[in-house]
Amino acid sequence: MRAIPQVMKNLPHLNRPGYFGEYGGRYVPETLMPPLLEVEKALSEILPSTDFQSRLKDLLSEYCGRPTPITHCDRLSHELGIELFLKREDLLHTGAHKINNALGQALLAQMMGKTHVIAETGAGQHGVATATAAAKFGLKCTVFMGAKDVERQAPNVQRMKLLGAQVVAVQSGSRTLKDAINEALRFWISHQADTMYVFGTAAGPHPFPTLVRELQKVIGTEARAQMIARTGGLPDAVVACVGGGSNAIGMLHPFVQDEAVKLIGVEAGGTGEPGCENSAAINLGMPGVLHGARMNLLQDAHGQICESSSISAGLDYPGVGPEHVYLHEIGRVHYAVAYDHEALAAFRKLSEAEGIIPALESSHALAWVFAHASDFAAGSKVLVNLSGRGDKDLAHALHFIQLD
């Protein structure tokens, strides 16, 4: 493959908790340190315990439908000249990988003795997953959602309410996901005694990037074993879409040590017009500090955060998880960009060719593969994380594509 130089580099590492190279950390008000230290302790003591692990395993299997299968795309493989496999997170309960994390963190909250979970949500997927997990465990649930998103994502707001969650429409700032995170953090400061913040992506202050990865890496661990069982070896390349980066870190992390496997993260490039808003923080952003972490950000020259934009609400975030920035810097993962129109074309192509309607988020990963299939040697095995199903996107996508 020519387009993807992957040379491991050694980078300075800040020897402090929660750093990936010089990214990550814990940039929060002092009043948030005690609850974060409490979650950090739970991550190192409760999460690895046999009790937690066996309960989580049972729930993921009996309640969520794990393990999810891998599917070989016969028709597309023939057309593209590669062997294309999908990891089917779209088949999970609630329709996306988000439940892996929400269920794990809600179980952790319960075992920590918390009675209330809070979450931020953009499109509503993480909010629905958290509300689902809270209902399952009998926990009180409050979801913070930008007022603009509450208007745009009415069906998910109704789903959360049906599941018993309270939805708070955040009116501050740009009234989108980043402001919902700010408001959730503020709420947590004043309700920390009984509340756990179920963070939705592999970003935020330490220990969230690590905690979310640990709960999502089941995707890559399963897929790696399934590829070996199905094909007799590792895939040649693994591809996942990257917004905040939770499905991507879950898929890619278990392959990081497999040096022969190319790893590709695909960011959302928006409309692709010069100067337009996008959600590609690694490709088009600069290092900075937001939501408790040092990471790449879409920002102006003075350090004010820009609004992100993508046709896919789940990738629409001005930052990206610190471990991804690190994997980019050391050259282990190649981060590419797919634009709105490419994702829409991929959304349609997978539906027509394989009978699978992908989420617009996952469509970005597919779009990259469709555009770069000819870069691969014939018969290369390419594994894509199909992070979610596209039913939720139908109404939005139909504004842009014409069906006969």
Add this chain to the structure above:
Amino acid sequence: MKETILAAKKSGRCAVIPFITAGFPSRDSFWDTLARVDAAGADIIEIGIPFSDPVADGPVIEEISRQVLAQGMTLDWVIEGLRARVGSFHAKLVLMGYMNPFVQYGLERLAADCAAAGVSGFIVPDLPLEETPEFREALAPHGLALITLVGPNTTTERMKQYAPFSQEYVYVVSVLGTTGGVNEHVEAVADTIRRARAVFDVPLALGFGLRVPEQLESLPPDARPDAAVIGTALLQHIRSGASPASFLAPWLGK
């Protein structure tokens, strides 16, 4: 700044630290407003550097930050303005702002430029102890202070970890909440102040949610702060068209 607070104490009052967001109430009237706050008798003034995502602030300061950013307020503008006015303020000046605008300005350049502009120190609400080394390293050659913040949930053990790095004064956050929040738990505030006093050898400033000096008088005599930070209530007062002096007078015992 430690001496400034101790001097106020010697004259029988609590030192007064007003907070004002840079560019408030407007870009044109900010420097005049700052001069009036200074002339009213402030001991130290905190100049707020606006940020798009101010997670430690309540709705009033967040909204004001948004307004001044919309008018094109930047850290460069504040530092240039201060440099042009070096020596014209009686009060000591502190910049209070979130990490990202400081990081983008460059920490070493920030320290050098702020020292030349007459700034005495920084308060960074999203910089807990573990993340302070680079900031402290940048400030040290210029003799600038990084003010420690502690809250009601900061354990005595953790305060002791902060102690060796605490300079000039310690900012005690009165509430588990954001700026402008209401604090009705006098006992909790008193407990935090007593614990902080036993650990730190610098004066204590109390902030978040202070509106009237009577709030301090409700604290037990042995648990009163050496200085009071007033932000949200002062900004609301100025926004209503009233003078900074009329707000600060009761705080200064005038």
